[in-house]
Amino acid sequence: MNTKPVRIGIVAGEPSGDVLAAGLIRELKAIFPDAVIEGIGGDNMQAQGCRSLFDMETLSVMGLTEVLSHLPAILKIKKQLVEHFVNNPPDVYIGVDAPDFNLRVEAELKKHAIKTVHYVSPTVWAWRENRIHKIAKATNRVLGLFPFEHVVYDRYKVPYSYVGHTMADIIPLKPDRHAAREQLDLSQDATMIAVLPGSRGGEVKTLLPSFVATIKKVLSTKPDALFVIPAVNQRRFEQINDFLQINAPELIGNSIQILHGKAREAMIASNAILLASGTATLEAMLCKRPMVAAYKLAPLTYRIMQRIYKAKYFSLPNLLADERIIPELLQSEVNPNNMARYLLHFLKQDNTQLIEKFTALHQLLKQNADKQAAKAVAEVINE
Secondary structure, eight states, X not given: XXXXXXXXXXXXXXXXXXXXXXXXXXXXXXXXXXXXXXXXXXXXXXXXXXXXXXXXXXXXXXXXTGGGGXXXXXXXXXXXXXXXXXXXXXXXXXXXXXXXXXXXXXXXXXXXXXXXEEESOOSXXXXXXXXXXXXXXXXXXXXXXXXXXXXXXXXHTOOEEEOOOHHHHHSOXXXXXXXXXXXXXXXXXXXEEEEEOOSSHHHHHHHHHHHHHHHHHHHHHOTTOEEEEEEXXXXXXXXXXXHHHHHOGGGXXXXXXXXXXXXXXXXXXXXXXXXESSHHHHHHHXXXXXXXXXXXXXXXXXXXXXXXXXXXXXXXXXXXXXSOOSOEEEGGGOSHHHHHHHHHHHHHSOOHHHHHHHXXXXXXXXXXXHHHHHXXXXXXXXX
């Protein structure tokens, strides 16, 4: 009888992937209790028993041109990671999002007869659909978060499983604002706006100046408003705090509070949210709070994306709804006048219709994702 433990390689490249991977690891350990799990991950994955071979922060870079300055370090990690797994073959390698990194690793490992799974479909439905051929060569199966993705995979006959999103399983259909404010020790009567300028250093550097200017603009109309900025980790906390100390010291501890983590609690506690477009917009939607999504790309990246991006929207709530249900602002649109106007509009409304749409989308994504993903990975291992 073979009692050799299952070996699982798993790599996440940013905080949202770290959360997804942690839930998957937990369910995989229920199927394979003695599994040896290693790769690259953050605090959440490591708490579930994953041994991280490198610092995840090195991979947390966004944008076509922004990656260039980090490329030598990223390529070095890729080379060492591939060598490690070729010399210590896992039963499966799971790349969680970070497609530019993970698909390359997966392709190399698959050449060495190592099974691979890619968790979170690259946005082939939005741009560069021909990447599907590269995905097919790199993976044994793709696990997708959103129901509209399967059309592309079916067209090219690439193995795909829709698993839903773990956050849709965790977050209640009716989040409790009162309880969230109690948790954060915030006034129940305050008008509160959660501000999330991103999880990556580059995002915060780009968006925080506009976000702080927006805070000042809203305060000129609603001087009693409270702004809560949850920082995803200690590095972002220091980055946000340093910027505010220089540019808005009078607001720290008064109109603005910076939190260590607790982004979800801050979203649920809020009346409205200003945030960087990305996975956080999905979380805000599941928290049933009106939001303004904003993003700025490097000029060259933006010009390239204008040519190749084919989807009508870029924020997840709008993509899921296939209509513009939240304001999504890009490049020059990301300015204090626009953002303050939308936020103040939300603060004046009861937003019932918007919340109803968010709730319907929540139910669509609620699929017991961690278990579904673990089941699909187990199928690949046992094939």
